[in-house]
Amino acid sequence: MAKATKKQALGRGLSALLKDPENDIQSVSDKNADKVVGNIVELDITAIEVNPFQPRSSFNTEALEELASSIRELGVIQPITVRKLDFNKYQLVSGERRFRASKIVGLETIPAYIRIANDQESLEMALVENIQRQDLDPIEIALSYQRLIDEIQLTQEKLSERVGKKRSTITNYMRLLRLDPIIQTGIRDGFMSMGHGRALVNIDKKTDQIALYERIIGENLSVRDTERAVKAYQEGNGYTKQVKKNAAPPPFTKKASKELGNHLAAKVTVNATENGKGKIMIPFNSEEEFQRIKKLIVGE
Structure with missing residues (x-):
């Protein structure tokens, strides 16, 4: 516990350093940059803007509320990552779900790793980190790969090295973008x-x-x-x-989808053939949401 308190105190100390106009760090060669860059710093939430290069295009409201509840009880366990734009002004590189949930809770500050990078580096970091760490759906991953190739101008070979995936894997994802948008939405949902x-x-x-x-x-x-x-x-x-x-589909599937969806507070799809054989699909956006749905189903 003492160790955690010390880390938080250090973060607050670095935050004060960053608010001092005489210590406006703009590059890794500036004085005191080594004390800030790569370290955990408590930043004012109002000083952070979202990243326009964020590959995730939708955030599940219920999953965000659950994350907010966890943050309310335990705090932000994993710091977000930001890049410095200007004096006391930052932009998200990764961690937008934590950032959004912290705003829901009403936190005034949030722990963050600070990096100094240009727009191209920020885009690459955001895309690569999200591909590796976030629960993106296959279409979002494919779009992230496409953006890395188009906007960072990486070849598939270089992209393979950068994200640690086989070239064939990358190709299989990107081929999904040749599907009709209706079908892409079906995969995402x-x-x-x-x-x-x-x-x-x-x-x-x-x-x-x-x-x-x-x-x-x-x-x-x-x-x-x-x-x-x-x-x-x-x-x-x-x-x-x-x-x-x-x-x-048989008439009962529509009613069943609605009833199960209301009970589980989730989007439920019941499909069946004319003879009654079928399946129930319950997509989820995070482990937290999965655990919540599981408890409702098994009655834990």
Whole structure:
């Protein structure tokens, strides 16, 4: 406990140093920069702006509330990372969920690691750190890879080295961006897996992609079923033409989805075939949200 108190006191001391106009650190070569850069500093939340390069485009409100509750009880355990913009002005590099949740709680300060970087370095740090540490969905990861290639001008080989992933893995993610936006949204919302998407991307015509996507959802096709459907389509067997006839789910699924969704306070999808065989899908955005849903299901 004494160790934690000492660290917090040190953070407050460094914060005071940063608020001194005579110690306005702008580069790693400035006086006292070694005391600040890379260390944990308690920063005023009002002095921090969000990162325009943040790859995560949506934040689950309920998951944020749960994180806020944890922060209210335990504080911010993992510091955010910021870069210094100007005197007592900072920009997020990573940790936007913690930052948003801390604002919900009403914290005035937040522990942060400080880095000094230009916009390109900040973008690269934000994208790479989020790919490695955050629970991004496959489409967000694909978009992050694409931005690293386009905006940082990395080759796939260099990108592979930078993020520690095989080039084939990166290629598989980026191919998902060839899917129709409706299907990309379906993957992001958890209605089907990346494996389904990897199969669908082999269909070039977007209308036929959507037709088979509707069949996947309506008939609960597995990844293997989807691969067979795509193969049949490519062989000219018109596998997607029966979609409208077969895609309508039994009436009970809509009511069940609504009732379970209300009970679990989550987006629940119940899919079933005409004979009643089906599955229940409950996407979650964090381990905290998973544990909450689990407790409601098993009654812990």
